Amino acid sequence: MRVIAALILAPAAIAIAWAGGWMWAGLVTMAAIGLYVEWLMIVGLGRSATVIATGTAALSLSGFCLASGRIEAALVTVVLGVVSVAFVCPGKRAWVAAGLCYAAAAEIASVLVRLDQVWGFVALVLVLLVVWVTDIGGYFAGRGIGGPKLWPRVSPKKTWAGAIGGFVASLVIAAAFAAFGFGKMGLLLLGAALSIASQLGDLFESAVKRRFGVKDSSQIIPGHGGLLDRLDGFVAAIVLAALIGILRGGVDGVGRGLMVW
Numbered sequence: 734m735r736v737i738a739a740l741i742l743a744p745a746a747i748a749i750a751w752a753g754g755w756m757w758a759g760l761v762t763m764a765a766i767g768l769y770v771e772w773l774m775i776v777g778l779g780r781s782a783t784v785i786a787t788g789t790a791a792l793s794l795s796g797f798c799l800a801s802g803r804i805e806a807a808l809v810t811v812v813l814g815v816v817s818v819a820f821v822c823p824g825k826r827a828w829v830a831a832g833l834c835y836a837a838a839a840e841i842a843s844v845l846v847r848l849d850q851v852w853g854f855v856a857l858v859l860v861l862l863v864v865w866v867t868d869i870g871g872y873f874a875g876r877g878i879g880g881p882k883l884w885p886r887v888s889p890k891k892t893w894a895g896a897i898g899g900f901v902a903s904l905v906i907a908a909a910f911a912a913f914g915f916g917k918m919g920l921l922l923l924g925a926a927l928s929i930a931s932q933l934g935d936l937f938e939s940a941v942k943r944r945f946g947v948k949d950s951s952q953i954i955p956g957h958g959g960l961l962d963r964l965d966g967f968v969a970a971i972v973l974a975a976l977i978g979i980l981r982g983g984v985d986g987v988g989r990g991l992m993v994w
Contacts, residue, residue: 762796765840772832842975849988874898903928919994934969
């Protein structure tokens with residue numbers, strides 16, 4: 734079931750990423766809303782209709798602004814949304830605000846990376862592939878080699894062998910992109926950074942779940958658990974990618990900033 738779900742969802746995600754525009758912004762917005770709701774479920778506020786509705790409205794409006802090319806308006810909407818959910822929340826305000834920031838960061842970063850019409854799709858595929866092979870390489874290396882645990886208090890199953898295996902797999906992907914004429918050393922460093930970010934994002938989500946005694950964020954994806962369980966590494970990697978892209982290429986050239994070295 735895990736493999737079947739991946740074989741269906743991965744090509745669908747890449748196809749929508751290739752289409753870009755409103756389709757990609759719509760998918761990203763729906764995913765961000767799902768992340769926010771699952772975060773609320775983890776922290777124990779999954780039944781608070783007011784908190785869910787307020788955050789969902791903020792993410793939906795932010796997604797509309799992003800699809801319309803109004804980046805500043807999207808940021809303002811998120812800030813107002815964070816203030817609003819903190820105001821209406823009956824408790825755990827810091828956790829709820831953090832959850833909305835987490836979902837909004839993934840939403841905005843995903844759209845910004847794809848925004849570049851020339852390099853956006855390639856940059857987005859690079860991030861997706863690095864995250865996926867980090868997860869796959871880590872799984873097989875961890876199961877096949879075993880050895881010392883990476884952080885047993887947070888994630889008992891993860892090993893140092895798995896972490897290194899996923900890291901090496903990401904370098905293979907980056908090297909493959911470099912072989913097709915993209916930046917050589919810069920792209921290898923980028924792949925390494927994104928792989929590390931992906932693994933840290935995975936550990937971060939595990940730490941949050943362990944803090945609240947939750948095993949899976951949900952069961953929405955057959956064989957995979959919830960959106961948070963599947964997208965935790967991607968969220969960290971895409972946010973880092975967006976930051977690097979903005980620093981090197983500006984808001985309108987995030988993809989170029991990632992791919993041209």
